[in-house]
Amino acid sequence: KAGVTQTPRYLIKTRGQQVTLSCSPISGHRSVSWYQQTPGQGLQFLFEYFSETQRNKGNFPGRFSGRQFSNSRSEMNVSTLELGDSALYLCASSSDTRQETQYFGPGTRLLVL
Amino acid sequence: KQEVTQIPAALSVPEGENLVLNCSFTDSAIYNLQWFRQDPGKGLTSLLLIQSSQREQTSGRLNASLDKSSGRSTLYIAASQPGDSATYLCAAAHYNQGGKLIFGQGTELSVKP
Numbered sequence: 001k002a003g004v005t006q007t008p009r010y011l012i013k014t015r016g017q018q019v020t021l022s023c024s025p026i027s028g029h030r031s032v033s034w035y036q037q038t039p040g041q042g043l044q045f046l047f048e049y050f051s052e053t054q055r056n057k058g059n060f061p062g063r064f065s066g067r068q069f070s071n072s073r074s075e076m077n078v079s080t081l082e083l084g085d086s087a088l089y090l091c092a093s094s095s096d097t098r099q100e101t102q103y104f105g106p107g108t109r110l111l112v113l
Numbered sequence: 114k115q116e117v118t119q120i121p122a123a124l125s126v127p128e129g130e131n132l133v134l135n136c137s138f139t140d141s142a143i144y145n146l147q148w149f150r151q152d153p154g155k156g157l158t159s160l161l162l163i164q165s166s167q168r169e170q171t172s173g174r175l176n177a178s179l180d181k182s183s184g185r186s187t188l189y190i191a192a193s194q195p196g197d198s199a200t201y202l203c204a205a206a207h208y209n210q211g212g213k214l215i216f217g218q219g220t221e222l223s224v225k226p
Contacts, residue, residue: 003157014124034211043216057210090156098144098212099164104157 002027004093004105012111018079019110025072025093031055032074033102034066037088046089050073078110086112114209115140119217126193127225134188134220136203139180144206147214148177148188151200160201161188163206193224 020027022111025032033056034046045058049068068074072093078085088109092102116139125178126132136146145164149157161177163169163186178190186203200221204214 006156014126035214035216042218043204043214044164045213048211048213056213058213088154090142092157096218098206101147101162102161102214103159104149109154 023091142208
């Protein structure tokens with residue numbers, strides 16, 4: 001089976017712009033979670049989607065949003081980018097976040113200038 | 114609020130040594146605990162998952178244990194190799210938070226030839 005894929009791998013944006021990141025889960029997995037990783041805060045949970053519904057949400061401002069499509073692919077959008085949004089954004093897929101292993105993609109590295 | 118702590122933050126050992134990485138969590142209401150490996154600038158690779166009802170899991174030279182009553186997990190690496198050099202992260206899937214992963218800050222391991 002192919003692993004979790006994320007596109008793009010690298011992105012440079014300027015403050016105030018918006019960005020959309022994409023994640024394709026492992027075939028058959030219906031859960032997609034998003035995490036932000038920074039040197040200062042480590043890995044922090046953004047949100048989880050399951051069967052096109054947001055099932056869980058972390059403590060991030062409303063500028064961070066996401067969605068999931070019927071084929072389980074997920075997108076994450078960040079509007080009005082700030083310098084502090086520079087981070088590695090990771091998505092994870094699972095058949096069941098409560099019981100099964102979560103498999104992570106390679107991440108999208110976002111740099112906001 | 115679930116907090117996950119990893120000690121030590123960094124560890125340097127000579128090749129061939131057996132070593133133990135520690136992970137502690139404050140709330141024992143977890144679905145499972147996962148150990149991951151992260152190479153610099155890369156995504157996370159799942160190593161082992163221990164369900165809350167299990168005491169340990171083994172994969173090759175790796176053995177992870179879980180003691181919910183004391184809020185601790187350990188990752189034992191036997192006969193370490195330079196290729197084991199990476200950051201090791203533990204993450205607890207918290208029962209009351211929908212299975213989202215709460216990560217520790219990681220232990221950066223360096224195995225010297």
